[in-house]
Amino acid sequence: MLFSETGMWPVKYRRLVLALRYWQYALSLPNDHFLSCAMADAVNGNSSWMSDLVHALRRLPHPISLDVSRDWRLVDIDNLIETVERSCLKDIDDFMASSPKALLLHHCSPRAAHLHNGHASQYVVSAFRSYLLVPIPAHRKALVRLLTSSHTLAVEVLRWTERRRPPIPRDERLCRYCRQEVEDEAHVLLYCDGSDDLRALRSEFF
Structure with a gap:
């Protein structure tokens, strides 16, 4: 619920995006740069952080396959980052849809809206929610407790x-x-x- 209601991503997805950005930076360097040489060794099958990246993407709840042996462009990494984002949001939505708690949040999810009325929902899976900005602390806490099932019902x-x-x-x-x-x-x-x-x-x- 933390990730759906604050817009934050789970650490594993944030680390994956950082690794992909680093790879994107490496692709922008000249071929004779030390990092480019290290990347060439990595894509040739040598043990490296690239092989760890492949395994980490494969172990996600919604796996992503990565063939490092092909030619990669900067725009390809952007597309891969978008794929990681979709995997992250799907993971968050799965958790919310399957949770026996947070009845009100559960019915806000795109999946629940589609099941009820057959139409796609405009509800964003992960975002900082406006109720977290309620200025009176007691009211804000009451809303959070109600929505996240931290109440005494x-x-x-x-x-x-x-x-x-x-x-x-x-x-x-x-x-x-x-x-x-x-x-x-x-x-x-x-x-x-x-x-x-x-x-x-x-x-x-x-």
């Missing part, structure tokens, strides 16, 4: 093992007020009518 709290109590199945984590539906974010914000206070607060917005 039953859907989250009853997931944990506590003392001698085992985790409660999701469909049994009922709302403390109405006792009819699972007490999750959507239920509390939009649907629960078991509390006068909740209904009053909701009426200010809807």
